[in-house]
Amino acid sequence: MEVGQIQRQWVDCMKSLFIEVSTLLPTIKTLEGFLDAQFLQLKQLQDETNPEFVVEVVSLFFEDSERLLADLTNALDQKAIDFKKVDAHVHQLKGSSSSIGAQRVKNACIAFRSFCEEQNVDACLRCLQQVKQEYFLVKTKLETLLGLEQQIVGAGGSIPMMELSL
């Protein structure tokens, strides 16, 4: 595949990460991208002294999140649920997702925390499912994006500059 084609795929992938019509409320179409402006901040931090910065941070995010999701699953599986512990894990995940710009994961965590406060088990379990879903969606898309970047650079091309008015 020639570089131009891969670059176009990259552009499409980027667009789909930032602009996504949410169908959460059927009557109201909202724009809630998988990523927000914070991800662009991350990209801007990458330079010649650290050309793998974004890949490193994203990889850390994947590892950290999967560990937290496993801990959350375990914590909510207990007979006597320690909601403080659950909240602490969600707080961590909210922080990480916010820092890399994973907007939908962050928002799902915010909702999750309010149910932790209420100690509502069923709502917490639903929130956990929601967070997992959002996480795996953004993970897949980010892996695609970073994979395309690798291909472009490998083929001697350069990552396109994108103007995104967020």
Place this chain on the structure above:
Amino acid sequence: MASSSSSSSPNWVMENNGVMPHVLAVDDNLIDRKLVEKLLKNSSCKVTTAENGPRALELLGLASDEENTLKGTGSKVNMIITDYCMPGMTGYELLKKIKKSSIMKEVPVVIMSSENIPTRVNKCLEEGAQMFIQKPLKQSDVKKLTCQLMNCRG
């Protein structure tokens, strides 16, 4: 003019090796630590990170175990930036301990938090925090900070 005691000397910025300020960044979140480190390095700072308050105190030479400190390497810390919400010792508690110490109380402490709660901000500022910054951190926030750090003394 500078008094004889180094803790009240206005020239602590100049006491560093060369021009690079040395910042201690404290955060329990791995991703945030990596991010703040990069942001600070991009602003020409030397960075040391700690994952909790007790470890930070150790590095600053304020814990009971004096062996494991940065001071031993001659690297004086010019600023501390810490997350507010940390398990065990919070950023606020760390701030208080630093401000109570005779050797570190002049070092500016910046608090970071994802939650911009006025009572939280006020109590940190009252306790002597230099600044309260909202997370997630941006390059412009850190540039502002480090500019202040380099210009406010000496």
